[in-house]
Amino acid sequence: VKLCHKRDIGINYLTISKNKIASRPEYQGFYWNPDTGEIDSDCFEGVSAIINLAGASISKRWTANYKKKILSSRVNTLRTLHQALEKIGSEAIVSFVSASAIGIYPDSLTNYYTEDQTVVDDSFLGEVVETWESEISRFNSFSFPVAKIRIGLVMSKEGGALPEMAKPVKNYVGAAFGSGQQWQSWIHVSDLARMFLYVVDNKLNGIYNGAGPNPVTNNKLIKEIATAVDRPLFLPNIPAFVMKTILGEMSYILFASQRVSSKK
Numbered sequence: 001v002k003l004c005h006k007r008d009i010g011i012n013y014l015t016i017s018k019n020k021i022a023s024r025p026e027y028q029g030f031y032w033n034p035d036t037g038e039i040d041s042d043c044f045e046g047v048s049a050i051i052n053l054a055g056a057s058i059s060k061r062w063t064a065n066y067k068k069k070i071l072s073s074r075v076n077t078l079r080t081l082h083q084a085l086e087k088i089g090s091e092a093i094v095s096f097v098s099a100s101a102i103g104i105y106p107d108s109l110t111n112y113y114t115e116d117q118t119v120v121d122d123s124f125l126g127e128v129v130e131t132w133e134s135e136i137s138r139f140n141s142f143s144f145p146v147a148k149i150r151i152g153l154v155m156s157k158e159g160g161a162l163p164e165m166a167k168p169v170k171n172y173v174g175a176a177f178g179s180g181q182q183w184q185s186w187i188h189v190s191d192l193a194r195m196f197l198y199v200v201d202n203k204l205n206g207i208y209n210g211a212g213p214n215p216v217t218n219n220k221l222i223k224e225i226a227t228a229v230d231r232p233l234f235l236p237n238i239p240a241f242v243m244k245t246i247l248g249e250m251s252y253i254l255f256a257s258q259r260v261s262s263k264k
Contacts, residue, residue, distance in 0.1 A: 001027070003193050012043045014054075034076035039084045044092070049200045052078065052098040055132075059161075062124065062250045071128055078135040090142045095200045097147040098136045102185055102211060104129035104150065105258045109181055113260045115150070115207040123252060133207075145205035152185035152211035152260060154192055162225075169226050175235040177243065180219030182257035185211035209260045218254075 001011050010026040021029035030043035034054070054077035056069045078098070085093070103125035105113045120126045129150075139146045155162045168174040187195075192210050199208065216224070219237075226233045243251040 003190075003197055010046070012045070012047055014039070014043055032080060034080040035072065037076075037080050037083060039080050041084055041088050044084070044088055048092055049095040050081065050093060050097070051196055051200065052081065052096075052136075054078075055099065058103075058125065058128075058250070058253060059164075060250070061248050067124065071131060074128065074132045075135050078132075078138070082138055085139075085142065090144060093142070093144045095147075095203050096139050096142070096144055097149060097196055097199045097204075098139075099210075100133055100136065100148040100150045100207070101125070101129050102150045102152045102209065102258045102260050103253075103256070104133070105260060107182075107256045107258070109183065109257050111259065113209075113258060115209060115261075115264055121256070121258075123256070124249065125252070125256070145203045147199045147204050148207045149192075149195060149199065149210040150207065150260070151192065152187050152209070152215075152258070154189050155186050156189040158189075160189070165222070166225050166229055169222065169231050169233070170229050172231060173235060174222060174226060174231065174233055176219045176222045176237045177254045178218075178237060178240050180217060180222070180237050182218050182255055183215045183259035184218055184221055185209070185215040185258055185260045186221075187212045208264055209262055211260050211262050213262045215259045 004011055005026060012028050012030060014030050014032045015021060016033060018031055021031060023029065030040040032039040032043075054073065056073040058070060060066055062070075102113075104120055105117055106119055106121045106126070107123070120130045133148055136146065136148050154160050157163065187210055191212065195208070195210055223233065240251065240255055243254055
């Protein structure tokens, strides 16, 4: 939104919380409820590009119910948008770009993944992203270009993964996970936002990795964080079984290794 406003691009946004609806010049909120397929069709007024970032966080314990929410929050939002565009017409739309995730790539310490990789990770996350992307592909029935950005580990001091990773290090209990050799393909939030806008500006089509050019191992990442916050690292790496006891199946995201290319 900040990047758009710097360029005098107005934003209409959708929210499931009526108390988060704001009405200001260049920034207008609209209510929707993807679980019931409800959407305020006024949200499309004056809109020429759609950026879809909707989806429940994967960084919560994966109970059976929450797993359903992770999946439905991605699928139902896309279905609601698709149905609305079918109803009102899509002639004004020149670009559609949706978030996806590098979790689709198989866990590997040695592979270097480009966007044409077809094998899907044999995990809950792999299943989620495959289903998600299949739903995004339904938008190819319209005449506008459709792009998917497979997002890696997003870095920002304002929120997301980085402050959470820095917390234990700051408190002198930081350590890498498992072997520490797993690859983490990361990108700064500003670069990721610029990537979405670039796709819109250039009406790009297809799949793009939302990651920077220098993936690092978990060992390297934790060391860099320790240097940045000026703390020593003296604890041994944390074994997988310990994190599985604490976090359950969700601990998979700490140990999965995806080294992806940003060349495209």
